[in-house]
Amino acid sequence: MISTQYISRISLQRDKVESFKQYPFSLPAVRSLDQIDLHPKVNFFVGENGSGKSTLLEAVAVSQGFNPEGGTKNFRFGTRQSHSNLHEYLRVAKGVRRPRDGFFLRAESFFNVATEIENLDASPSSGPPLIDSYGGKSLHEQSHGESFLALLLHRFGGKGLYILDEPEAALSPQRQLAVLSRIHDLVLDDSQFIIATHSPILMAYPDACIFQFTADGIKQVAYEDTEHFQVTRDFLLNPQRMLKVLLDR
Template identity: 60%
Template sequence: MEKFKLNQYLRTVRLCREDVDSFDIYPFSLEAVKNLNTLDFHPKVTFIVGENGTGKSTILEAIATACGFNPEGGTKNFTFSTMNTHSELYKYLRLVKGVKRPEDGFFLRAESFYNVATNIEELDREGDMPKIIDSYGGVSLHEQSHGEAFLSLLINKFRGNSLYILDEPEAALSPSRQMTMLARIHELVQQGSQFIIATHSPIIMAYPDSLIYELKGEFRKVGYKDTEHFQVMKQFVNNTEKMLDIIMNP
């Protein structure tokens, strides 16, 4: 197992707390950052889950930026910037990598995927080289629904032996498409890829060979069925009328 972990692309991230001047200032005041020390990543899939506003996306963005990805998303070759809103957190992170280097990778931000699609079209209009969109399925991502565009990315662009950092990928996907995503993740994991995913989806976080961190005051390793997301969804589905009555008649 240790040999396997040594060969994974990203092993650990550590917050250099000694370099932080104050944990009362953004982004260090966020719950996820304030309680971050060291996170060990699973060789295959690591999930980060928790409530909105805790700072999961900020941490994921900082990890991706520290890895060399564009803060707005895309591969490491993307350098566009529509608005400089990313935090300085990445400067305070120390990454421990394995001996292997990924052949490729992608940072997906659901909120800025539109900007990635736009940049692909701009680069294709300007260049005489083979079209970038061909590696995304050949059809403009803007001519597809958000969910179709993401599936085109997942199926056509993603490949084995790569590192993928995904922030709430379920945002554009129906439940059945989330299951399609699970199948594709499994294919890519079997081909040597590693995933780090922030998600609210009980479907996606069901991937069995994984590690789940749940943020509740601190990062805790939890089992799938022990996550609040799973328990709330199970309770709602199994007791829909009762739950609706509680929600609508407090």
């Protein structure tokens, strides 16, 4: 059966790897990676810091032609060479349809994307200002959270492949709910998401595939089986009990 989703499978070409003792192949999630079959709508990469989820997400984005520091496929700026060469070892299976839109969001380098937009708009051009596609207001003149929302609301146009690295970083719980709603609007408009996140709010999206990155590798899990859900639930059910355990000296 021919797949119609934008990305259907991510595989590691293990025979090309010279050593699994070197970064990024030494990361447990990468070292054990064979293949991941993606959901056509929403996919979450979850796990502890350093588990390899952002490294794999970045490699997928670069393999699809996105700038390593974020942005669309038309962005070609670079402030610091920090991405790994993992993308050279991935085999990414695509469906028959090609996305009409796309964006790679990295929370840690979104400031650089906003600066690049201003730099491009300062250059002579016969077209409309680039910032018009982001809501018309400088992303630097908004809070981090407001600029993230402006991106999702104005720049993401649907029928796209959207790769997001910790989009909740600057968002309040209320704003995360707004992002969840926007993701659903875009899914209904034939979009596919791959999201690395720590947010139990975002990963609650119905029918999404959640891939948990652990010391033993990558496995697909149910929402209620994620540590993020369990720890948050236990804390909110009895915060005083958990605080007593954490703060008792």
